Amino acid sequence: MAFVAVLVAVAAALSVTAWQHRADARNLRAAASLAHRLPPPAGATTSSQCHGDGLTACWTAPRTAPDAAQALAMSMRGLGARPVVRCDSMKVGTGPATTTTDECSVIARFGSRAVAAFIGPNWQSTGSAGHIDGSLVSVAAA
Numbered sequence: 001m002a003f004v005a006v007l008v009a010v011a012a013a014l015s016v017t018a019w020q021h022r023a024d025a026r027n028l029r030a031a032a033s034l035a036h037r038l039p040p041p042a043g044a045t046t047s048s049q050c051h052g053d054g055l056t057a058c059w060t061a062p063r064t065a066p067d068a069a070q071a072l073a074m075s076m077r078g079l080g081a082r083p084v085v086r087c088d089s090m091k092v093g094t095g096p097a098t099t100t101t102d103e104c105s106v107i108a109r110f111g112s113r114a115v116a117a118f119i120g121p122n123w124q125s126t127g128s129a130g131h132i133d134g135s136l137v138s139v140a141a142a
Contacts, residue, residue, distance in 0.1 A: 027111035028141070032056070034081055034108060035115045035141035041071040049122075050138035057139040065119040068135045069104035072117045081108035081115065092121050097129040115141050 035056040040046075043062045050058030061068045069085050076083040087104040103120040122136045 027113040030110045031113040031141040054140040054142040062134040083108040
């Protein structure tokens, strides 16, 4: 009788593990699919300034981070996702060129997987000064 109980417990554990693996693989496919189908914000151009694991897109956009974040969130909603937008203030630049601006994230979750878009100021250094030239947008799926 104990042997049967052990077999049932092992079979149940293997079934749960297989189910979790399938669900995780399905969620990763959904996240990657959304990340690859996500259109760039209006006026954005491809950039090579972004780096990171799972990176699917990198753009520079001629708009503020909050505007670009809301545009990406609207696109994600149109593709069936439920993204969350979060923006925080940050300082950029040095010395007299220091300014405060926003950086944002747009996260759409699929179980333990997600599509993450990070939007920050596109800081352009000009000698000892600099200025913000729109936003830098990176999109990744993990």
